[in-house]
Each structure stands twice: as structure tokens, then as C-alpha cells.
Amino acid sequence: MQTAQSSLCVMDILRPVLININGRIYRKNPVQEECPYEEEDDYSYSGADAEQCLDEPCDAHDIEQTEKGFRCAIDVPSVLYKYIIGKKGETRKRLESDTKTSISIPKQGVEGQIVVTGAHRAAVASAVTRIEVLIDSFRRKQPFTHFLSFALNHPQVQEGFLRFREEVLEQCGQDSGVDVSIFQNPAKLHLTIGTLALLNEQEVTRANELLQQCHSVIREITQAKPLPVEVRGIEYMNDDPSMVDVLYAKVAVQDGSDKLQQIADRLVECFASAGLMERERDRVKIHGTIMNTLFRKDPSAEDKGASGRPNNKDREAFNAKKILQMFGEFYFGAFELNSVQISQRFSTDGTGYYSSVGHVTFS
Incomplete structure (x- = not known):
């Protein structure tokens, strides 16, 4: 046998x-x-x-x-x-x-x-x-150093996020694990497309060159125009809403198309084929982190992926049931998204967002 x-x-x-x-x-x-x-x-x-x-x-x-x-x-x-x-x-x-x-x-x-x-x-x-x-x-065991990102820190979205934070703390601040320390920095609101371990300047240059090669594909999807996107609603990705480590904001193109999804998927396909990125799932999960228990001890922390409870060790989960009930369709704002960039982990540029080592525009 x-x-x-x-x-x-x-x-x-x-x-x-x-x-x-x-x-x-x-x-x-x-x-x-x-x-x-x-x-x-x-x-x-x-x-x-x-x-x-x-x-x-x-x-x-x-x-x-x-x-x-x-x-x-x-x-x-x-x-x-x-x-x-x-x-x-x-x-x-x-x-x-x-x-x-x-x-x-x-x-x-x-x-x-x-x-x-x-x-x-x-x-x-x-x-x-x-x-x-x-x-x-x-x-594969090295911590990631950079990530492909869509910046979601438009002034209107930041304003909506600050309003969300204020209202959640006011109405749900007594719930287990909920406090101001676990909210995202509004200047660093973003959507992660995929993570990269770029271990020297040569690899950073190679990643940037690859992103530039993707420019024509992106412009073809967007028809060389910015994408009007809307940030509305929240979601979680584990099985128990009373024990959550991360809450995400939903991001969608206003015309209902899947252009943002297409861009993200094509970028991952390109970088994975070149051996610079690991494909973790068939399609990129379009989301932006707004609350994360990693921030409780390290405000600069970043999750590698979009799993429900990554890096559970020494993390104190929070009860998100009431937040989801009251703010499930919260409107954060809308803006025209016009670029994708290679962002450097643990960094800050003059605007408060992550420093960029390369980017391409949609238009």
C-alpha cells in the first residue's frame, strides 16, 4: 500500500x-x-x-x-x-x-x-x-524592501479617512483592541500591488527599467487617461470579525470597469515572469489598508500581503464587528489616479508618502 x-x-x-x-x-x-x-x-x-x-x-x-x-x-x-x-x-x-x-x-x-x-x-x-x-x-527569506503601489493619499481621501478615524474612535473606541495607534498614516494611504526584495542598486535599476517597459501596456488599458477612482466601503479578510488584524478600504474605478484590476494583474504578471516578484494569488486583491494591528508597535510597519492575519506573533487583534456594521459603506472620497510607482519601504518623501525609486503615469 x-x-x-x-x-x-x-x-x-x-x-x-x-x-x-x-x-x-x-x-x-x-x-x-x-x-x-x-x-x-x-x-x-x-x-x-x-x-x-x-x-x-x-x-x-x-x-x-x-x-x-x-x-x-x-x-x-x-x-x-x-x-x-x-x-x-x-x-x-x-x-x-x-x-x-x-x-x-x-x-x-x-x-x-x-x-x-x-x-x-x-x-x-x-x-x-x-x-x-x-x-x-x-x-525568498529576505524581508521585502520595495513594493509596487497606487497612492491613495489624495487630499479628499485623506480628509475622508480622518473623518472615518474620528467617528470610529468616538463610536467604537471602547471595543476590544480599538485605539488610535492602529490607524494608517493618512499621508501613506495606498494600494499594494506586490512586494519586491531589491537587495542592491543594480536590482532597483532593473525593477525600474521593467516598470518603464510596462508603460505602453498601462497606457493601452487606460487609453492614456487618468483613472477616476472611488474609495468607498471597508472589508476584512479573515473568518472572525471580532478578531481582526487588518481592515481594508475598497477601491474601484468609477465607471465600473476593471481597468485598475487589469493594470495590477499585468504588472504582477510582468514582474513575476522576470523573477522579481512572487505571484501569491491569481488576481491582485484591490484594497487599501486603513487599520492594522502592526501599527500598534511600529507605525512604519507594512504587511507583505493581504492575508487575514499575517505575522500573528505578538499582535493584539481588535473587534471590528461594530465598525463593519456602522461604517461598512463609508465614503472616503474620489480622485483621478494617474500613476503607479515602486515605493521604498520604511521611507518618506516630501509629501509624507513613501519615497519612489521609479514610476510611470497613465496619461
Whole structure:
């Protein structure tokens, strides 16, 4: 009789996990008898994660021939060097031993390239593939640094939000967990399209260039005009309205079209295809955070996604039942939305909104 664990192993072989690294797709195949593989908590090298990935054809990388053999240089943010070096250099030594190559890594904190050299092209290709798989694995654990956003901080919406905050505190301030500390900063009202972990200036530049490439697609959807949008109504995303961590404002195009949804979905598709963003769901959830229990301890905090109760540890939920009943259709305001930007987390520009490292306009 086949066990559930062995069934999982069979499915992993028939339908291997696909990994997107810099726009290239790798198949992640199990090689250990015990399945599934459980990743170690630290960054020591067991070999399993890299060896699960099939070696790519040699032309998958820019490998050049030299007088002494073959060479390939790959861009890796300095913050990730330690995962290739490993404790006491064990990861690098194991990679070099397995692939019969030499791996040169810049000093910690110095942005540069990891250079792989070897006597055979296939060996260099194998080493580079394994390095990229390891980097991708640990990159996913890095906190996000930027996010694609639609700014919702138009003066009319800010005014409506301040009125909402005042009325909620007046009429629901006695409800469990409700206090002024959990309300969004009105100058930072926004809609998050997707999050990005951009670990050096080179990656910031790449993300900005990609956004510029999306400009024509966005203008085609908007017909090169700003989108008149309305912020009206609130919602929550978990099962119990008496134990809520986040409340969201609903955002919609005034003509009833799904143009805003189309733009958001196309942007995520573009950035996910380039390997700069993880697609968390089929469609972007169009919402703007207005209350968040993360703000209770850190006013600059940002959720990564739109799940009902993310990062529950040490969070005090609030009772939103009365708020939803009384303010479920609250009108915050309307304005013409005319841009999408790459916003930098934990930052503030001259207007009080997040600093932007790149943007495109609809018109």
C-alpha cells in the first residue's frame, strides 16, 4: 500500500516544482529517498537543495572560454554572499568539490560578481546553476524592501479617512483592541500591488527599467487617461470579525470597469515572469489598508500581503464587528489616479508618502 509520503514523492517526480530565476525556469527534482526535503534553519549547506535542480544546458549562462578553461560571472547582491560561503566556508568548499570548479566571491559588503572557473564548460554551468538555486532559496527569506503601489493619499481621501478615524474612535473606541495607534498614516494611504526584495542598486535599476517597459501596456488599458477612482466601503479578510488584524478600504474605478484590476494583474504578471516578484494569488486583491494591528508597535510597519492575519506573533487583534456594521459603506472620497510607482519601504518623501525609486503615469 502506497503511503501518503510516497505519494507526495511520486507527484514531485511527475510534476516537479518550477523555480523562476532571473526569468529562467528550472525544474526542482527530488534526489533523496526521504521526501519531501526539509530545509535547514541556518545557512549551512546540505547539498540537497542545489542537487534537486537539473543542470541546465551550457548555453543557459554566459560562459566564456579562457586560456585556462571556462569562466562565468553572475551578479549576486552582497547580502547573499554568506549563503554561498556557508559556515567556515563549508558551502563553497562543497560546491567546488562537487563540480570540480573554483568559486571566487567578493568581500562581504562589496557589491560585485561571483566568478566560477573550471576546466570544463559543463562543470561551470553546473556550479552556476547550483549557486543560483541556493541564492533563490535564501532570497525568498529576505524581508521585502520595495513594493509596487497606487497612492491613495489624495487630499479628499485623506480628509475622508480622518473623518472615518474620528467617528470610529468616538463610536467604537471602547471595543476590544480599538485605539488610535492602529490607524494608517493618512499621508501613506495606498494600494499594494506586490512586494519586491531589491537587495542592491543594480536590482532597483532593473525593477525600474521593467516598470518603464510596462508603460505602453498601462497606457493601452487606460487609453492614456487618468483613472477616476472611488474609495468607498471597508472589508476584512479573515473568518472572525471580532478578531481582526487588518481592515481594508475598497477601491474601484468609477465607471465600473476593471481597468485598475487589469493594470495590477499585468504588472504582477510582468514582474513575476522576470523573477522579481512572487505571484501569491491569481488576481491582485484591490484594497487599501486603513487599520492594522502592526501599527500598534511600529507605525512604519507594512504587511507583505493581504492575508487575514499575517505575522500573528505578538499582535493584539481588535473587534471590528461594530465598525463593519456602522461604517461598512463609508465614503472616503474620489480622485483621478494617474500613476503607479515602486515605493521604498520604511521611507518618506516630501509629501509624507513613501519615497519612489521609479514610476510611470497613465496619461
